[in-house]
Amino acid sequence: MKKIVGKYLGTIVILGTLLVAYDLKTNMQMLNTDLQVVQQGFITSNKKGVADAIERLAKHTQELLGNKEKFEKMLPKNKKEKANEAVMSAQIIAHNIQIIRDAIVNKYNQSETIRREEAQRAYTYIEHACFRCHNIVRDVN
Numbered sequence: 161m162k163k164i165v166g167k168y169l170g171t172i173v174i175l176g177t178l179l180v181a182y183d184l185k186t187n188m189q190m191l192n193t194d195l196q197v198v199q200q201g202f203i204t205s206n207k208k209g210v211a212d213a214i215e216r217l218a219k220h221t222q223e224l225l226g227n228k229e230k231f232e233k234m235l236p237k238n239k240k241e242k243a244n245e246a247v248m249s250a251q252i253i254a255h256n257i258q259i260i261r262d263a264i265v266n267k268y269n270q271s272e273t274i275r276r277e278e279a280q281r282a283y284t285y286i287e288h289a290c291f292r293c294h295n296i297v298r299d300v301n
């Protein structure tokens with residue numbers, strides 16, 4: 161009886177771990193899709209496209225990376241300390257999303273050219289935040 165219960169528990173733990181891994185993967189793929197749409201918006205100078213996609217990215221980043229405890233649960237055992245990194249990356253992304261929003265509504269009364277360039281640069285900083293965390297997570301040394 162004990163053996164059977166142990167087996168069941170083991171299976172449940174494995175399934176749970178797989179589900180969490182699946183969750184992280186799907187969430188990351190969602191971020192990736194959001195970022196690609198933002199990129200397309202900039203490349204084709206589609207202001208409305210950027211504005212819409214940036215709001216989706218903001219929402220999904222906050223949901224996934226803004227909560228340290230939640231992200232910690234999603235990370236592999238030997239990467240738990242990366243949860244702090246997640247929160248920092250979320251802040252970097254949020255900061256640059258705000259720069260793009262301000263540029264769109266012309267908060268600082270700047271020329272179209274300057275606003276476009278600042279928003280484009282902020283986009284590359286967001287991408288950089290993704291790379292930064294992936295390098296840490298994937299670094300095997």
Ligand code: HEC
Binds near residue numbers: 191235289290
């Ligand atoms: C705080 C860390 C962190 C940040 C920031 C981060 N990721 Fe990830 N990402 C991970 C982890 C952990 C995995 C899963 C392990 C792996 O793929 O190496 C992952 C995996 C992925 C994957 C692969 C999913 C699959 O199919 O296996 C994609 C795509 C991805 N991230 C996109 C992004 C994008 C786009 C951003 C920025 C908007 C981003 N990530 C920001 C930690 C992060």
